[in-house]
Amino acid sequence: MISKILLSCIPVFKHFSWLGVVLLSTATAALAEDNLQIPRATRPPVLADYIAGTPADAGVMVSGFRQKAPGDGTPASAETRAYLSYDDHHFYAVFVAKDDPKQVRARMAKRQDFFGDDYVILELDTFHDKQRSFVFYINPLGVQLDGKRTDGQDTDFDFETQWQSDGQLTDDGYVAMMAIPFKSLRFKNGPMQTWGIAVGRLIARLNEVSYWPYITKREAAFVPQMASAEIRNDIQPGRNFQVDPYVYMGKSKILDRSGNSPSWQNTSKLRSGLDAKWVLSEAMALDMTVNPDFSEVESDEPQVLIDKRYETLFPEKRPFFLENSGFFLTPQPLFFSRRIAEPKYGARLTGREGAWSFGSLLINDQAPGQNLDPRNRDFGSDARITVLRAQNDFSDGSNLGGMLTQRSLGSISNTVAGIDMLYQWDQNWVISTQFASSKTSNAENQKLHGNLAYAEFKRTDKNFNYSGKFLDISADFDTTLAFLPRTDLRQTTQTASYLWDIEDHPWLQSMGPQITAIVSKDHKNVLQDWSADSAYIVNGIGSTVFEAHALNAYEFFAGSQFHKNGFLLAATSDWLSWLTFDLKAGQNQVINYLPAAGTEASLGDSRSLAAVLTLKASRYWRVEQTLLWNDLRLQHNQAGEPGGAMVYRDLLSRTRFNYQFNRFLGVRLILDYDFLKANPKLTTLEAGKKLNSDLQISYVLAPGTTFYAGYTDRQENLRLLGNPTYLQTTDKLDLHTGRQFFVKFNYLFQL
Secondary structure, X not given: OHHHHHHHHHHHHHHHHHHHHHHHHXXXXXXXXXXXXXXXXXXXXXXHHHHHOOOOOOOEEEOOOEEXXXXXXXXOOOOEEEEEEEOOOEEEEEEEXXXXXXXXXXXXXOOOOOOOOXXXXXXXXXXXXXXXXXXXEEOOOOOEEEEEEEOOOXXXXXXXXXXXXXXXXEOOEEEEEXXXXXXXXXXXXXXXXXXXEEEEEEEHHHOEEEEEOOOOOXXXXXXXXXXXXXXXXXXXXXOOEEEEEEEEEEEEEEEEOOOOXXXXXXXXXXXXXXXXXXEEEOOEEEEEEEXXXXXOOOOOOOOXXXXXXXXXXXXXXXXXXXXXXXXXXXXXXXOOHHHOOOOOEEEEEEEEEOOEEEEEEEEEEOHHXXXXXXXXXXXXXXXXXXXXXXXXXXXXXXXXXXXXXXXXEOOEEEXXXXXXXXXXXXXXXXXXXXEEEEEEEOOOOOEEEEEEEEEEEEEOOOOEEEEEEEEEEXXXXXXXXXXXXXXOEEXXXXXXXXXXXXXXXXXXXXXXXXXXXXXXXXXOOOEEEEEEEEXXXXXXXXXXXXXXXXXXXXXXXXXXXXXXXXXXXXXXXXXXXXXXEEEEEXXXXXXXXXXXXXXXXXXXXXXXXXXXXXXXXXXXXXXXXEEEEEEEEXXXXXXXXXXXXXXXXXXXXXXXXXXXXXXXXXXXXXXXXXXXXXXXXXXXXXXXXXXXXXXXXXXEEEOOEEEEEEEEEEEEOEEEEOOXXXXXXXXXXXXXXXXXXXXXXXXXXXX
16 A cells, blocks of 8 residues: 555656756855864863863854844844864863843753753754754753754754753853764764854843854745854764663552442552664664653643634653654644554664655554454554655755655554655745645545645745745545644635834834734535734833734534634733743633533633743742633523523643752642533533642753652542442542652663
């Protein structure tokens, strides 16, 4: 089946290859004029030497940083010097950042968790393909954050690798240092290396980011603007073999409500597994997993689900699937790893060869077989999953890729094959396209076929930005491994904005209008919904943003037509060093998607409030409060209830207390509270109260080397009575329905 689908795609690949040649002939690229020669260090840099002055063997100095935002090309507000060098094993970057130390924002935080602080940046395009780069950040106290940038995608901060850092506040700013092992990077073997490079700095209170070389937001692509750096000696990435075993031990007591009579389940769990990585060559790596780490240590962020018609995205958290996840990303996600519920073993191969990059994933999943009817002959069998990806970079900022996914379980199979292209037309315009086809054999022995088509035209500039999208998904397109909440869909989405720069103002930076319009039809050309969001946006220093939105929409649901309108006001700011807030409040008209038996779906008046407050009480202590509140009320009399009667009211609250002793050791307490009131005459939603308490101690020495100990407790407004037992609803949180204690340890061995 796979070979047939691939063969069917060959004419399309030929068409795209011809198109790529034509587009390449008209391509223009913005190349950085700067060219650095990186010197060999006589010894590893020492932070104290740069605090006292500048050592004689500091390396090549880079200065003259220029703003990317809020200004575009204007000199940075504060002086920054970066010193670059290397030796046989490391690439070094030392930053001397001048500033008033009282104004510098720096917190002691866990790795990957210092947003809101000042920081410095190193980006390395080690293959010099002008499309991708490794990104390294450190705050003034040396706390690390790393990621992978791919032009046309969001930066992948799930990427984590091994490197060293340090930082210290000084009398006139701060000094920070990075040491990146070559074995943590990927690059070609050769007598000389030519890489793309950029160094940068963010000043949080000014919302100012500056770079050397000059990186402008007038151009859509980032990586082609980076400077060239030469290392005129033979360096080796080394053969890197890593084994990362983990052990998880836990005890739990949970109320089981699956049977006729509720009962307590006491469970003791001892689970172990490992992830392994073998770097086969300078540009190829094999990752393997046995009993993958399920990452129970972090819960999903709270989201409002009760008024959603379509599936809500909850991001992946498991380490094996997070690494290199961006490689399998396509414009419309044909592979969503969270669809794999209970894997036991798997392997992933990724690599590059010239202009080509490729990857494959082979893994099993026990969940689909367990979910079948017990009478099905494949009940209890494992599903086998294959994901293949190949991509060719045919020009700066442009690539052509192919993707194949397949899940098979006995006679049941789901196969999707597709191609996609990203083309940078000029400095501002980027074109993204995708075509895919699916074949499905389901449990009822039906044979289904489906298709997907997508195109986006996107303009990025300093002031005017535009995006136009078209998406077509047939009703029988297979979404078993994809995240596509809707099928039988033809949808156009257009977004345009224009922001005027405000110069010489004490806090205003830019302002202007933005409009987003979406129209959706099915394949019978029946209008399903449309929406228009007209907004005005004001941007200021300190990441301050004010927004006002006028909302108008139409939706066809359950055979009825609904016209909706409302408004939304939003304010976000990190102006104060000790407080960050993100507030949204609005009023809209919302459909009751879950009406009670005997009633019909109807339009109601909804109010909503979303607030996220972060209190930075000290350099080590932080409190975060998330509050999500919304309600729905009748517009007219229904089911004996008068207009204005409550359909439901939902309150979600998350309070997080975090104390970080140093860069490695921290403790946090999370309190999640959910209070849903529902009118049983009007909705099938079940009312209730829940409180989850989650206490955790963490020690994160480096990626892959961690220790966690935690205790969780769930309370509900229930009471367990009788023999046989039954549950009674109460007003208070009377019953502890789940308790768990766990310890988890993993250690990364590098051989």
